[in-house]
Amino acid sequence: MEGSIKYEDFAKIDLRVGKVVSAEKVPKSRKLIKLIVDLGGEKRQILAGLAKWYKPEDFIGKYVVVVANLEPKKMMGLESQGMILAAPCSGESKPVFLTVPEPVEPGSKVC
Numbered sequence: 459m460e461g462s463i464k465y466e467d468f469a470k471i472d473l474r475v476g477k478v479v480s481a482e483k484v485p486k487s488r489k490l491i492k493l494i495v496d497l498g499g500e501k502r503q504i505l506a507g508l509a510k511w512y513k514p515e516d517f518i519g520k521y522v523v524v525v526a527n528l529e530p531k532k533m534m535g536l537e538s539q540g541m542i543l544a545a546p547c548s549g550e551s552k553p554v555f556l557t558v559p560e561p562v563e564p565g566s567k568v569c
Contacts, residue, residue, distance in 0.1 A: 472527035473568035475558055476502070476542075481514035487534050493517055493542070495524060498565020502526075505538035511552045523556040523568055 476495035484490035489507040491514050504524065506517075525541040532538075544553035 470527075471525060473543075474498075474524050474526040475521050475562050475564060475566045475568060476504075476524040476526075476540075477561075477564045478517040478520050478522060481517040483509060483514055484534050484536065490534060491517065492536060495522065495540070495542070496564040497524065497526060498563065502539040503537065504540045504542060505533050505536060506542055506544075506555070508544065508553060508555065512555075517555075520555070521558045521561055521564075523558070 474497055476497045478493050479496050479501065480494040482492050484492050484505065487509070489509050490505050491509050491512065493504045493506055495502050495504050502524075523543045525543065528541050530537050530539050543556040545556065546553060
């Protein structure tokens, strides 16, 4: 199958469930929302480019799927320490951020 990857490559991605404990709009940005996500033993700052479709309060208390081992990236002077997953990820359609239907322990590995 074209574009496929090996299981070993997929296994390198650390997907975890995180609970969003706070969220705020990033000043001077039209796209970014700053999330503080509880991943169990630590809290991470994650910047999400979803402000066009969501208000910060839409994220509070949600259990989201996080790429936990993504290299940190600076945006608008802030460091993003992961990525929350959403679909679709292209075009002008409203992306839906991936959540789990029932609460699970923050930091739980997604398999």
